[in-house]
Amino acid sequence: MKENRTWRKIEFNDILSHRKKDRIIGLAFPAQNKGFGLKSTLEPAVLSVLPSGNNVEFSLDNIDFNDNDVKYYVCSVYISGFDEFKIWAEKHNRKKIIVGGYHPTTFPEEFIRYAEKIVQGPCDNFYDTIAQEGQIVNGILSFKNLPRYDLYDIKLNQQVIPDKKKEDRCGSVWTSQGCPMRCDFCCSPMMAPSLISKPISALKKEIAQIKKLSPKWLFIRDENFPLQKDWKNRLDLISETKAKIYLFASANLLNKEVLRFMKEKGVYMICLGLEDITVPYEKNKKLDEVVDLIKINKIYTYLSFIVDPLKIVGREAGEEFYQKLMHRFHELKPEMVCGNFLMPFRGTKIWDKYYQYVGPDDYKHYDSKTAFLIKNPIAREKMQFFMFWYQWQYYTSDFYNKNVRKFAVNDTLYQRFCELYDEYTPRYEKLWDVRP
Ligand code: SF4
DSSP: OHHHHHHHHHHHHHHHHHHHSOEEEEEEESOOOOSOOSSOBOOOGGGGTSOSSTTEEEOSSOOOOOGGGEEEEEEEEOGGGHHHHHHHHTTSOGGGEEEESHHHHHOGGGGTTTOSEEEESOOOOHHHHHTSSSSEEEOOOOOOSOOOGGGSOGGGOBOOOTTOOTTSOEEEEOSEEOOTTOOTTOOHHHHOSSOEEOOHHHHHHHHHHHHHHOOSEEEEOOSSGGGSTTHHHHHHHHGGGOOEEEEEOOGGGOOHHHHHHHHHTTEEEEEEEEEOTTSOOGGGTTHHHHHHHHHHTTOEEEEEEEEOGGGSOSHHHHHHHHHHHHHHHHHHOOSEEEEEEOOOOTTSTTHHHHGGGOOGGGGGGTTTTSOTTOOSHHHHHHHHHHHHHHHHHHHHSHHHHHHTOOSOSOSHHHHHHHHHHHHHHHHHHHHHHTOO
């Protein structure tokens, strides 16, 4: 018994002395959703920035740390996490805070009083990046370091997709960043104005690492995967994981031969941007033809669509928009649809038109599910309900269940929509009582 206590004491002291050594702590704002619920979540991108060494940690909780133990806080900040970040940063030593990610890249001036270094754009070389002069610096990519998967449990990843069960493991990889298509709303060029490809040798090492995690599903995070000239080599490598692969692509890059190859290499679902159906997009000129080819190859189609809340103000405008949208669903028969409210990003073509509707109070709503461009809370809530409701109508329709696939199969897609149904319907019933 005594021996045991001594042993525990040694172990505890070890932990303390280890923790006292200049810790480097990675954090993500907003905090990672670790509730293991059914919201989509993937391992945070900051894992690629954290340097090697055993004094490095990733913390799921954006709690208060003891500055004395810590050398650097490496913080990835997305727009919706900015308020959370400010509250946290005010309690910590500014000299130790390094920020990067989407919000510091586009609004560096907002971080000047909170961080020692503000890193813009992609970065995987922590020390060389922060060694640069000045408070605002460009991220340096060396492709020498592998993401620190040892600091994170990929069981926490959750993706809402057809056929994936809640307990299935899901991994992700990025092989390129950026997209030259320049769709007027898209923030992708803000992080990477031109296409950056990860060298094949680095991808090879990363795939070997991912294989050890045995994911059943693998998401290729590239904004537009087939843009790279050597995407086939990349897919060949990724297929070694034997995972079911899903990826983003624009319709203009897909054809019969491309799709046949993707199918052979284990691509299970392709995410295409239907975007705002009232706007013509160059990339979507051949969308119908391409979706037919996707189906011929027995690959699932995932269509994401955008709702501009300012275009659907009033019952008539709303009904007209959603009728058109449902009509497109019936024409294209996607296995998965996903609605997003328009989020204007600084630096995009639409920014000048919308920035008068966006203030710092809206940052926390940059989750694509909040119609924050609408300031009347009742109208906003109704719009959120209807975006959910039309998707629910599609999934539960005879049309979907007879012509597309069965919806109620207890996968994460079905479970998440049941969660949303339980959340939205009582809220909507209440709203109806306070009709303005
Ligand atoms: S094709 Fe996709 S990633 Fe490229 S600019 Fe358009 S929306 Fe963005």
